[in-house]
Amino acid sequence: MAPRLTYQPLPRSFFARPTLQVARELLGKLLIYQGKVGRISEVEAYIGQDDPACHAARGQTPRNAVMFGPPGFSYIYFIYGMYHCLNMVTEAEGFPAAVLIRSVRPVQGIVRSADGPGKVCLAYGLDRGQSGIDLCGGGEFYVVDDGYQVGAVQQTGRIGIKVGTEKPWRFLLADQVLTD
């Protein structure tokens, strides 16, 4: 069969699934925004109102509203007075959940390192202005499967939070450089 010359964005059906499955399968995919390309190498899942670390744990607010919306949308929030974090909304509309993109390996057009959620947004130039964008809508912000086969996947507790650390909802490529 002829080689594919272009790759289609991941469809909404990819994101409209259990968050842990989406998180694990996002590893190795290419994150593309305005021509910048990186391979996702570390993610974390934040799942529903029963997850104390999830922004939706205490209900819907203006900030987290996109998490309650349909899957396949970006959710970007401002944190620590100077950083932004990128998430991708998962599950069915009405169920608040998302996958945090913690690290990306530069592939093309990315100059800074992107090993950390704040650095991912710095590397791509993402901020709240890109929150609520449809990643499956045919725009310049999307995710693709280029056929890359991930090796071993490591699963650990989530980091950087004070509650819900016991849930093993962090996934990373096993050859990812571990900093903690």
Added chain:
DNA sequence: ACCCCGATCGTA
């Protein structure tokens, strides 16, 4: 109106 603190990061 006020206050606390966070899904971080760079430096010490």
Added chain:
DNA sequence: ACGATCGGGGTT
């Protein structure tokens, strides 16, 4: 180990 830096959201 700690400071920078500020918006969100709960409380008064």
